[in-house]
Amino acid sequence: MSSPGDFDAVRKDIVAQLKKPGYDDGSAGPVFVRLAWHSAGTYDLESDTGGSNGAGMRYEAEGGDPANAGLQYGRAFLEPVKERHPWITYSDLWTLAGVVAIKEMGGPQIPWLPGRTDLVDDSKVPPRGRLPDGAQGADHLRHIFYRMGFNDQEIVCLSGGHNLGRTHADRSGFNGPWVNNPTRFSNQFFKLLQRLEWKPHTLPNGFKQFIYTDPDAEEGDEPLMMLPTDMALLTDKSFAPWVKKYAEDKDLFFDHFAKVFAKLIELGIKRDAEGNVVNTDRVKGGYISAPKKSDTATGPPRQRQARL
Known part of the structure; x- marks a missing residue:
């Protein structure tokens, strides 16, 4: 178990989870990127709701969205990392996993800052229908x-x-x-x-x-x-x-891409001059790390939207 704030140790353990011979093309990297993408892609600028802060996909209201079908595998692949570093929030873990995966698969270094908190219930989970439908134009x-x-x-x-x-x-x-x-x-x-x-x-x-x-x-x-x-x-x-x-x-x-992906995972995140998150949830609840979930992949079956 690492000390709270040792994100280098978390990064190393994320890298160790990338190789998956029996999954897709042998790598969990793409599903880690999609997990980070979908965790942040629910943001609505007008209402300032959704986004990566909160890790709402832990709840059926968001995790069960047909648009998130298949992401249960990415979440389960990261559970051993959560077990080794129980202090990290899921919202930080999922976004960091996407950034690490992109770099390890030959992509650019993407700026990433910690501090996202995990929602304590599903009352602030964004409504479904905010993610792209690949069948459209x-x-x-x-x-x-x-x-x-x-x-x-x-x-x-x-x-x-x-x-x-x-x-x-x-x-x-x-x-x-x-x-x-x-x-x-x-x-x-x-x-x-x-x-x-x-x-x-x-x-x-x-x-x-x-x-x-x-x-x-x-x-x-x-x-x-x-x-x-x-x-x-x-x-x-x-x-x-x-x-x-x-x-x-x-x-x-x-x-x-490095700039726009960094923007994506920061949607809805408010920080002070030192980079500390100052969102209302962060102020009221502090850095709340939700308890570890199951290593077994559970989630929605077939869905009618494709990832972007």
């Missing part, structure tokens, strides 16, 4: 991301997170990876989105996505896929130039 993306305070450039940049992981028919309804190496962070998502010929494809479950089938693929190779929201990045006149820029300039993408 550009208007939907703007509705979701403008609500959080992001602009068009930041929307495209965050979509670059699709360099990691894959979709699952039994979770999002969609199926397959976006890129050839889904455990390596790069700008490949933008390159492939722009260069390959994506054809509409309807899955057996009725979900519509886009696929590219490599003519030189060997038997058993799975085709790459894109979501309708991904294709919207190509056709929208404001989004498309950023796709081109990020496809051509990896360093630019990494620089912008």
Whole structure:
């Protein structure tokens, strides 16, 4: 067990949890990134509700949201870390895990500060419906991301997170990876989105996505896929130039992604000049670390929204 505030020790134990031979493509990294993403992506700028502060996904009201299907695995993978460092809050652990995973998978160093507290009950859990639906288009993306305070450039940049992981028919309804190496962070998502010929494809479950089938693929190779929201990045006149820029300039993408992901996990967090969190929950309750939960992955089955 580490001393309270020893985040370097926490980081090391998060790294130790990344390798998962029997899970997806052998890494928990992508699901850690998605966990951090979804824990923060519920923020609403107008009402100043939601966001990563509180770790509301510990409660059924948020954790059971169909949009969070599959994240129970990411949460369970982090339980051994929580057991070794019981002083850390889940809200800090989940966001830190996303930052660590991105760096370990070859991505940029993302600024991260601690201090988030865990909600003591579900009374402040945000309503469902605030996370993106991959079956939609550009208007939907703007509705979701403008609500959080992001602009068009930041929307495209965050979509670059699709360099990691894959979709699952039994979770999002969609199926397959976006890129050839889904455990390596790069700008490949933008390159492939722009260069390959994506054809509409309807899955057996009725979900519509886009696929590219490599003519030189060997038997058993799975085709790459894109979501309708991904294709919207190509056709929208404001989004498309950023796709081109990020496809051509990896360093630019990494620089912008580090900034926008840092902004994402800080949504709704208020800090003083020294970086201490001063949110109302933090003031009233202090740094409350919720008790450790189960190592067993439990959560919603199939859902109708894909991650972004």
